[in-house]
Amino acid sequence: MGIIEKDLAAGPFTEWAYKVRSLAGRRNAVILAHNYQAPWILEAADIVGDSLELSRKAAETDAEVIVFCGVHFMAETAKILAPDKTVLIPDLGAGCSLAASITADQLREWKAEHPGAVVVSYVNTSAEVKAESDFCCTSSNAPRVVSSIDPDKEILFLPDMFLGAHVERVTGRKMNIWMGECHVHAGISPADIDNRLAEHPKADIYIHPECGCASHALYLASSGALPEERTHLLSTSGMQSSAAESKATEIIVATETGLLHSLRKNSPDKTFIAANEDAVCKYMKMITPANLLSSLENMQFEVTVPRDIADKARLALERMISL
């Protein structure tokens, strides 16, 4: 039994989880948790997933209250897609360095420099930025969204430069790319991948397309230094499903380390190795057992989006979902 499993089975967790689950029932609340959340939160949640899956579940739920265990832009997305529900986040400070890398004013200025361009925004953006966008995309559907755009149109892609470079490579489409990055993923370097590969030469490699190492790993794959079939660019949930089906016994995982808990739990026959143990998102970890409980007890903290912004942002999200 690993440390995580032992801790989860311990008395205090059981008591806390019981309180959380019974309060969620009394409040008619659904608890959604992103794949990067801490193990305790993942175990207590109703639904665990990547940003797109959780947005969809938020839109479909019958619950009156959505408690979003993730970061602020994700809770905003839930509110945009489910405007009549009460959306709560246990800590309003749970931001995202990538979403913070572009403001609506900066986007308006960029659009003014490229009149007529189509704006594609990764979901890691504020509601106001989404409202200024034509399409939203996630890490799993970004190439599909970009390929659907009229080839004669200029594209502004934001805010992640690594995801943008990946989409350009996959679609062969030249784009204007905002130079934003997630500090956690940018911190996973080509050297980290080289070191892990030297230690585990037969391992498969799973890379989130926001990673600083993404281009390097693809270069290694295309130059033959790394078999292409062992290098996979995947969203957080894409990693879960690929691992479940994979024949590999060792998998190097280049994303936030929170994902390792579910990977190990769902595929106990495999060894998962963090590309960089320090890839921890402090914003995701701001959701704690204590503040999840008080969120349900005190119905705090409510996430709101002004109606006009939500209506425009919803269009960009629905264009993505309809693809």
Ligand code: 13P
């Ligand atoms: P996913 O959409 O793959 O879950 O990624 C969200 C995110 O914030 C990555 O850091």
Ligand code: SF4
């Ligand atoms: Fe944002 Fe990066 Fe944290 Fe994901 S890991 S929520 S992109 S700061």
